[in-house]
Amino acid sequence: MKSEIRWQFVDKVGRVVLNFFAAAGRLGLFASETLIQCFHRPFYLKAFGAQLIEIGFYSLPVVALTTLFSGMVIALQTYTGFSSFSSEGPVAMVVLISVTRELAPVMAGLMVAGRIGASMAAELGTMRVTEQIDALTTLSTNPFRYLIVPRVLAGIVMLPILVLIGDIIGICGGYLIGIYKLEFNASTYLMNTWTYLQAMDIVSGMTKAAVFGFIITLLGCYNGFYSKGGAQGVGQATTNAVVSASILILIFNYILTEVFFAL
Amino acid sequence: MKLLPKAKHGMVSRKQSGEMPKLRLMGVYKAFGKKKVLNGVDLDVAKGETLVIIGGSGTGKSVTLKCILGLLQPDKGGIEFDGQNLADLTQAERDEVNSKIGMLFQSAALFDSLSVWENVAFSLLQNKTVSKAEAKRIAIQKLAQVGLNKDVAEVYPADLSGGMKKRVGLARAIATNPEVIFFDEPTTGLDPIMSDVINDLIVSTVKQLGATALTITHDMNSAKKIADKIAMLYEGKIIWVGTVKELEKTKNPYVRQFVAGSANGPIKMEVKV
Ligand SMILES: Nc1ncnc2c1ncn2[C@@H]1O[C@H](COP(=O)(O)OP(=O)(O)OP(=O)(O)O)[C@@H](O)[C@H]1O
Ligand SMILES: [Mg+2]
Numbered sequence: 001m002k003s004e005i006r007w008q009f010v011d012k013v014g015r016v017v018l019n020f021f022a023a024a025g026r027l028g029l030f031a032s033e034t035l036i037q038c039f040h041r042p043f044y045l046k047a048f049g050a051q052l053i054e055i056g057f058y059s060l061p062v063v064a065l066t067t068l069f070s071g072m073v074i075a076l077q078t079y080t081g082f083s084s085f086s087s088e089g090p091v092a093m094v095v096l097i098s099v100t101r102e103l104a105p106v107m108a109g110l111m112v113a114g115r116i117g118a119s120m121a122a123e124l125g126t127m128r129v130t131e132q133i134d135a136l137t138t139l140s141t142n143p144f145r146y147l148i149v150p151r152v153l154a155g156i157v158m159l160p161i162l163v164l165i166g167d168i169i170g171i172c173g174g175y176l177i178g179i180y181k182l183e184f185n186a187s188t189y190l191m192n193t194w195t196y197l198q199a200m201d202i203v204s205g206m207t208k209a210a211v212f213g214f215i216i217t218l219l220g221c222y223n224g225f226y227s228k229g230g231a232q233g234v235g236q237a238t239t240n241a242v243v244s245a246s247i248l249i250l251i252f253n254y255i256l257t258e259v260f261f262a263l
Numbered sequence: 264m265k266l267l268p269k270a271k272h273g274m275v276s277r278k279q280s281g282e283m284p285k286l287r288l289m290g291v292y293k294a295f296g297k298k299k300v301l302n303g304v305d306l307d308v309a310k311g312e313t314l315v316i317i318g319g320s321g322t323g324k325s326v327t328l329k330c331i332l333g334l335l336q337p338d339k340g341g342i343e344f345d346g347q348n349l350a351d352l353t354q355a356e357r358d359e360v361n362s363k364i365g366m367l368f369q370s371a372a373l374f375d376s377l378s379v380w381e382n383v384a385f386s387l388l389q390n391k392t393v394s395k396a397e398a399k400r401i402a403i404q405k406l407a408q409v410g411l412n413k414d415v416a417e418v419y420p421a422d423l424s425g426g427m428k429k430r431v432g433l434a435r436a437i438a439t440n441p442e443v444i445f446f447d448e449p450t451t452g453l454d455p456i457m458s459d460v461i462n463d464l465i466v467s468t469v470k471q472l473g474a475t476a477l478t479i480t481h482d483m484n485s486a487k488k489i490a491d492k493i494a495m496l497y498e499g500k501i502i503w504v505g506t507v508k509e510l511e512k513t514k515n516p517y518v519r520q521f522v523a524g525s526a527n528g529p530i531k532m533e534v535k536v
Contacts, residue, residue, distance in 0.1 A: 042389075131372035134334045138366040139386050139435075140358050 030222045034152055037144040044150050051154035055116050055213075059162055062111045067166035070103040071095055071173025079182050088184045092192035095174030100201040101261075104166035106253055109212035112159065113245040117220035120151055121241035124224025125234035133225070148225070152217045159213030160206035167202060204260040211256065212249050219245040283346050285310040285443060285475040286331065291340035292499075293326055300326050302499030303340065313469055313476040315486045317521060318496035319530065324479040325369055327496070328445050331477075332366060333357060344443075362386070365441035369448050369479075371432035373420035379406070380416035383434045405434040408468070410460055426453045433461065437468050444469065446478040450485045462488045483522055495521065497530070 078094040124147060127133050136143045171193060178184040220241045227237035284307040293301040300323040308314045316324050329335040331342055333349065342349045344360050352360065373382050383402035387393050393401070403416055409430040420428060429452060436444055449465060450458040462485050469476045469489075480486050486493055487507050495503040495518050503518045510522065520528030 127374075130375075131368050131370055132374055134329070134332075135366070135368060135372040135374070137334060138332055138361055138364065139389070140362040141385075141389055142358075 026226070027218075027222055030225070031218055033144055034148050034218065034221075037142065037149050038153065040142075040145060042145070044146055047146065047150040048154055051150050052158055054119075055112065055154050055217075056158035056161060059108075059112050059115055059158075060165065062115060063108045063162050063166050064169050066107040066111055067099065067104050067170040068173040070107055071099050071170030071175075072177045074098050074103065074170075075174040075177035075182070088178070088188040089192045091174070091178055091182070091184070092189050093196045095178075096171060096193055096196050097201060099170035099174065100167050100205045101257070102205075102253070104163045104170050105205045105208040105212060106249065108159065108162050108166050108209060109216065109249045109253075110246055112155075112162070112213070113216045113249060114242055116155070117216045117241045117245045118238045120217060120220030121224040121227070121238045122234055124221055125227035125237040126224075128225060128227050129230055129234060143225075148221045151221055152214060155213035155217030156210050157213070159209040159216075163206055163209035164202070167205065200260075204256070207260075208253060208256050211252055215248045215252065216245045219248070282309065284308055284343075285312075285345065286477070287341075287343040288327070288331070289341045289343070291327070291330055291342065292338045293323070293330060293335060294338055300499060301330070301337070304496070304499070304501055306494060306501050306504075308475055308477055310475055311473055312491045313466075313478065313489055315478045315480060315490035315493045316496055317480065317483075317486055317493060319521070319532070320481070322496050323499060324496055325447055328366070328447055328477070328479065332361065332364065332445070362439070363442040365436035365439065365444040367429070367432045367436040367444075367446045367449055369451070371420075371428040373428055373431055373435070375420045377419075378416070379411075379418050379420065379423070379431050382420065382431060383438050385435065386439045401438065402434070405438050406431070408437075409434045409464060410457070426457060429453060430457075430461070433464070437472070440472050441474060442472075443475045443477070444472075446476065446480075448479055448481065450480065450482050458482065458485060459488075461485075465489050483524070 074095050075091055078091045124133070127147075133143050133147070136146060175186075175189060175193070178189050179186050223237040223241040223244070224234075227233045229236075286306075286308040288304050288306040291301050291304040292299075304323075304327060306314075306327075316327070318324055326335060330337045331344075331349075347356075347360075349357070349360065373379075374385070377385070380399055380402040381388065383405050384398040387398040387401060388395065399416070403413055406412070406416060411427065411430055411434070415423070415427070415431075420431065423431065429449065433446070433449060436446070446465065450461050453461060465476065465478070466489050468474070476489075478486075478489060487510075490507055492504060492506055493510050494501050495515075497517055503513065503515050505513060510518065513519065516529050520530050526532070
């Protein structure tokens with residue numbers, strides 16, 4: 001009896017592991033097909049433009065708000081948490097480094113994952129279950145080229161730009177708290193921000209953002225493209241897209257930080 | 264897959280005249296998991312012929328069309344288009360074949376991000392063979408052919424009734440003047456008069472284009488009106504092929520039951536009361 005239960009357990013674990021590798025393999029194939037189709041004509045410029053606006057322009061408010069408050073809270077925490085740092089120099093530096101290296105890319109990534117990843121999964125999922133993706137194929141249009149390539153490229157292009165804007169707004173948030181709440185000297189604060197500013201911090205943040213943009217759009221498209229089973233399947237695809245993209249963003253954030261700063 | 268012997272004919276007699284069929288299915292098998300849907304479908308469609316497939320709900324009629332279109336991969340068997348085995352084609356050749364086929368999906372499958380006329384003109388706009396204005400003109404003309412007027416052109420598919428969607432799907436399927444047209448239940452969900460209009464339309468477009476047509480239907484009136492030949496799919500096989508006249512005279516109990524629409528006969532529906 002006991003050994004039977006044990007075998008059942010092994011069976012379950014084995015299944016989970018196999019499913020995990022199967023899913024990883026499918027995602028890998030999906031990613032490589034997307035990359036291959038990037039180099040095939042025709043390129044759907046109009047769809048690409050529409051996605052740039054959808055991902056970039058319409059995500060601006062959420063990214064601006066989250067980075068603004070992140071910058072503000074970092075300024076406040078640095079001041080209150082470390083009394084020895086409570087002057088213009090350290091606060092400006094901590095705000096600058098944490099916003100550009102970590103907060104702006106991660107916040108923007110997670111926000112866009114919620115907004116864009118979900119909507120892409122829902123849109124492609126609906127197209128799948130209503131046979132619109134099949135219809136594309138019968139109309140001699142490659143669904144990867146028509147649907148997925150524009151979305152993934154727009155994600156890779158737009159996220160770094162969003163993060164650059166987020167950097168500026170986050171630093172402004174820190175500045176506002178520094179000047180109006182902590183009553184620092186404005187010009188000293190700005191001077192300090194300027195001296196500590198390093199290209200590497202900005203570039204690393206934007207590189208992370210490009211990777212996050214790829215992850216978000218790829219997982220949104222992947223989950224939608226292979227969804228099945230009607231409305232419920234589409235709902236499942238949407239959830240999976242957001243959850244898996246958020247987890248991968250945090251994992252890759254660590255890996256990229258290691259690559260940029262720890263080596 | 265290529266080495267498959269040339270068609271085990273089963274119960275279906277096949278005229279082996281010199282003419283190559285436009286479309287030939289040879290022993291096509293398809294299963295989903297444990298569920299076997301197609302169990303060796305053999306079917307020839309001659310050039311310019313209209314073949315109607317009849318058969319119960321869930322017997323795999325739509326799956327058969329999807330196998331031909333390459334949307335599903337058959338597990339076994341060969342499908343030839345103009346004598347070329349579809350499994351041997353490269354992606355570009357496959358696209359070329361698909362561009363010769365028009366398909367009306369059972370669910371219409373209109374693109375809901377595009378307006379009605381953009382749906383109809385989709386292929387024309389993609390191929391950029393004609394200007395946008397010309398594509399729109401053609402789309403409106405095709406819509407008129409299926410009994411829809413100009414006002415519908417700018418509407419989005421979500422705002423159409425089921426029957427109107429079907430007609431837009433039909434207009435999209437014939438917009439590029441394809442050599443082969445597949446209609447998956449063209450008259451389901453239409454009122455009797457519109458059904459007849461669509462039947463006439465199918466007959467006239469097929470004739471006008473000189474197209475080969477493969478139609479799926481449950482509607483026996485429609486089948487009798489448009490078919491040159493009728494084939495019946497049952498338990499994953501084509502069990503009967505014949506003309507409309509032969510259909511009326513056949514002694515095949517399965518076909519007779521289906522045509523009569525009777526619950527009593529050799530075909531048992533799996534219903535648990
Ligand atoms: N993608 C799929 N995955 C799993 N099973 C499928 C899939 N497509 C079809 N099937 C199954 O194959 C069987 C045949 O489906 P199909 O859509 O071809 O039926 P049909 O003959 O067109 O019926 P109807 O006349 O109701 O449209 C059904 O039992 C269906 O559940
Ligand atoms: Mg069907």
